[in-house]
Amino acid sequence: MLAAVVSGGFTLLRGSVGLATATAVPTPPLPSHVAMPVLCRARPRHQRWPNGNMLRPSAGFISHLAVDTSSATRVLRACTPSPIAPHGRAEEDFNRSTPPHTTTNKESQQAKARREARFDEEGEYRVFRELLEGKKTRFVSRVMYDGTNYKGFQFQGNDLPTVQGVLEKALSTRFQTYVPVVAAGRTDTGVHSIGQAVHFDLPNANEDLSQLAYSMNQMMPEDVRVWNMSVAPPSSPSQVEKGWPWSSMLNARGKRYSYRLFVGSVLSPLDRLYRVHASQAAGSPINVDLLHQTIPKLVGKHDFAGFSNEVDKRATLKMEDGLGEFNTVRTVYSAEVINEGGGNIRLDFHLDGALYRMVRNMVGALLAVAAGRLEPEVIDEIFATRVRDSRLIHAAPAHGLTLDTVLYDGYG
Amino acid sequence: MLAAVVSGGFTLLRGSVGLATATAVPTPPLPSHVAMPVLCRARPRHQRWPNGNMLRPSAGFISHLAVDTSSATRVLRACTPSPIAPHGRAEEDFNRSTPPHTTTNKESQQAKARREARFDEEGEYRVFRELLEGKKTRFVSRVMYDGTNYKGFQFQGNDLPTVQGVLEKALSTRFQTYVPVVAAGRTDTGVHSIGQAVHFDLPNANEDLSQLAYSMNQMMPEDVRVWNMSVAPPSSPSQVEKGWPWSSMLNARGKRYSYRLFVGSVLSPLDRLYRVHASQAAGSPINVDLLHQTIPKLVGKHDFAGFSNEVDKRATLKMEDGLGEFNTVRTVYSAEVINEGGGNIRLDFHLDGALYRMVRNMVGALLAVAAGRLEPEVIDEIFATRVRDSRLIHAAPAHGLTLDTVLYDGYG
Incomplete structure (x- = not known):
């Protein structure tokens, strides 16, 4: 059963699909960002993930399809693999911050539908096959963005x-x-980046990548810029064995973040979008020496569950998705206080990967100590108990945080 | 003859005043920025400026008074000196960028009315007298602002x-x-400052200046901040002799500006509001060595008329105002190219004072040379001829420019 509802320039298809399928075929030229040009089908029972885990069986599948109304008549048709049907994103499932696996709100339904779009007729990963068969090539690019005007990195609907x-x-x-x-x-709402990395797949052609980057930068608003675009490096040996392609997410071997603070009395308006007034954020004047003394406690391999948010929710999601246990152990390779002069201080973190809100919560804990509200030993306690007192330690404001770079072998 | 016209919450008083007078008395609390709470009177003929020059005689005076409608009934009354009647700004007349001296548009009428507001009943400078008599105290403060959202420094009407x-x-x-x-x-639309200086006069009271700065910063948007507020330094010996008070404008003995450029390929979105992509601004790739070679030519005492805009207009205005000749000789004490790393370059200028658009036109000339469009000798030619070819040399974009500081004796 499928029902079409016209909604603000887009046709919203809502249906309990069962084994029925629908393919959204955007009519070029695309009128705006296409929300849901997905191939919808019932998730096959006992589907296997690339890592060998069993996928949670799904009785059926309810989805929204938002497609350009001008192509609405072409939306419903027999489900046959189509060369222009968009391919999916297997990697998303490995992201520890997978959206809620419910169908109670629009966002999660979109996420679910996007996830489903990975599969082709045979329940195989379309994207993997296309890359392995040489029909498409994977590209990697750095992205810089000023997060001020964005609701974070991840797509959340056209509006x-x-x-x-x-x-x-x-x-x-x-x-x-x-x-x-x-x-x-x-990255969260308001968080910046100068070295985010992304990948995307394009049909094989001799792309002039510097020209592609240039034309993308011309098309995008000034607060998002791509640079250093290239063909993705080869898969790692273990990926080759499994038939997996290189991935900006899975191949990352570390990340560097910086958090900018100002410890003077009046924050310059020219810094206000990228730097946090430390004593205002901490609620009282902060002692920079205490920052220096406390930050080394964060270095090392620890269970950072207490520095994250929504750990239980994410663990449940991961279990439900058959992806096994949610591992909250991370390694902070280094954490340093850099004096930039003029009351400006930068906190630099090099880590293997960050849990949700982890860096901002670490900075929040450091500020609580530097403001004299907590003893430095609170860091050890949070590691030991896996819990922090969120009344005393708040996540530091998003706009102080920048993802400086993601580290890879073979892509600088 | 006076006529009152209600206009959008404000009462607009339009009148050929002759010797009639009106005092605008804002009713506390002020509902919004008060555009025109001025004392209007005919300008006395043959008024003398503090510098001894004769003021251009004025046959009459037409003005707009925009006042809070709730106090409209209190606007017209016999003109007697009032302790809450606002005082004027003699210093503005010394500013070389005085607005057009016509009454054909709202802005210039406001400017004219503001200028008139300096005089009290006897045609004397109210502000000078109040300061000399010790009824008020002059304060000085630094101001930092992100110019992105502002139409420059100068008030141009409430909207x-x-x-x-x-x-x-x-x-x-x-x-x-x-x-x-x-x-x-x-400063122009879009130009920033971290060290602008302002003065203002307050009735004598034991002001806690750090508290005043704090409460102003609470009231203002985040992109404007005051700091280092203090009682103004004493007048210079020559000012004491003339009975003039210290002035943020007249006592400035130099200014420092910086202009930020990026010479790499993709400008970071985090810098886009405060830094200019050099090759984009220049129209072609720029040679940094040529910047280094050319910038020393700007140093020294020169006639900078060719690096300014609207020189003729400003000269005419000054003559009409009886302020004598418009002097376009300025001294650039130093001009340097600073390599900030990562493709970031800063041009630092230390000068006694800048003509209208002078710094941006100097940077525009440097960029034209660095892009290979002009020879370095064009700088000497502009000094010699007092004219630049505005088809080849454009003012560099405003957002790259920051007024770093204004230098004074006795106020740091």
Whole structure:
């Protein structure tokens, strides 16, 4: 059963699909970022993930399809693999911050539908096959963005500004088909980046990548910029064995973040979008010496569950998705206080990967100590108990945080 | 003859005043920035300026008074000196960028009316007298602002965002009377500052200046901040002799500006509001060595008329105002190219004072040379001829420019 509802320029298809299928075929030129040009089908029972885990069986599948109304008549048709049907994003499932696996809100239904879009007729990963068969090539690019005007990296529907939305719109306009963009990791609303990494797949052609980057930068607003675009490096030996392609997310071997603080009395308006007034954030004057003394406690391999948010929710999601246990152990390779002069201080973190809100919560804990509200030993306690007192330690404001770079072998 | 016209919450008084007078008395609390709470009177013929020059005789005076409608009934009354009648700004007349001296548009009428507001009943400078008699104290403050959202420093009517408007609104709200704010110099739309200086006069009281700065910063948007507020230094010996007070404008003995460029391929979105992509601005790739080679030519005492805009207009205005000749000789004490790393370059200028658009035109000339469009000798030619070819040399974009500081004796 499928029902079509016209909604603000898009036709919203809502249906309990069962074994019925529908393919959304955007009519070029794309009128705007295409929300849901997905191949919908019932998830096969006992589907296997690439890592060998069993996928949670799904009785059926309810989805929204938002497609360009001008192509609405072409939406419903027999489900046959189509060369322009968009391919999916297997990597998303490995992201620890997978959206809620419910169908109670629009966002999660979109996420679910996007996830489903990975599969082709045979229940195989379309994207993997296309890359292995040499029909498409994977590209990697750095992305810089000022997070001020964005609801984070991840696409959340056409009406919310996101960096992924901006990138996918530019690529989809350029190639007249939906081109998914997968990032090394999501960043929250208001968080910046100068070295985010993304990958995307394009049909084989001799792309002039500097020209592609230039034309994307021309199409995008000034607060998002791509640079250092290249063909993705080869898969790692273990990936080759499994038939997996290189991934900006899975191949990341570390990340560097910086958090900018100001410890003077009046924060310069020219810094206000990228730097946090430390004593205002901490609620009282802060002692920089205490920052220096406390930050080394964060270095090392620890269970950072107490520095994250929504750990239980994410663990449940991961279990439900058959992806096994949610591992909250991370390694912070280094954490340093850099004096930038003029009351400006930068906290630099080099880590293997960050849990949701982890860096901002670490900075929040450091500020609580530096403001004299907590003893430095609170860091050890949070590691030991896996819990922090969220009344005393708040996540530091998003706009102080920048994802400086994602580290890879073979892509600098 | 006076006529009152209600206009959008304000009563607009339009009148050929002759010897008639009107005093605008804002009713506390002020509902918004008060545009025109001025004392209007005919300008006395053959008025003398403090510098001894004769003022251009004025046959009459037409003005707009925009006042809070709730106090409209109190607007017209016999003109007697009032302790809450706002005082004027003699210094503005010395500013070389005085607005056009016509009454054909609203802005210039406002400017003219503001100028008139300096005089009290006897045609004397109210502000000077009040300071000399010790009824008021002059204060000085630094101002930092992100110029992105402002139509420059100078107030241009309530409907246009200006830094002066923001400062005057905060002070006027705090003191329940109109407090004029005079800056060391105006900055253009989009130009930033971290060390602008302003002065303003307050009735004598034991002001806690750090508290005043704090409460102003609470009242103002985040992109304007005051700091280092203090009682103004004493007048210079020559000012004491003439009975002039210290002035943020007249006592400035130099200014430092910086202009930020990026010479790499993709400008970071985090820098886009404060830094200019050099090759984009120049129209072609630029040679940094040529910047280094050319910039010393700008140093020294020269006639900078060719690097300014609207020289003729400003000269005419000054003559009409009886202020004598418009002097376009300025001294650039130093001009340097600073390599900030990562493709970031800063041009630092230390000068006695800048003509209208002078710094941006100097940078525009440097970029034209660095892009290979002009020879370095064009700088010497502009000094010699007092003219630049505005088809080849454009003012560099405003957002790259920051007024770093205004230098004084006795106020750091």
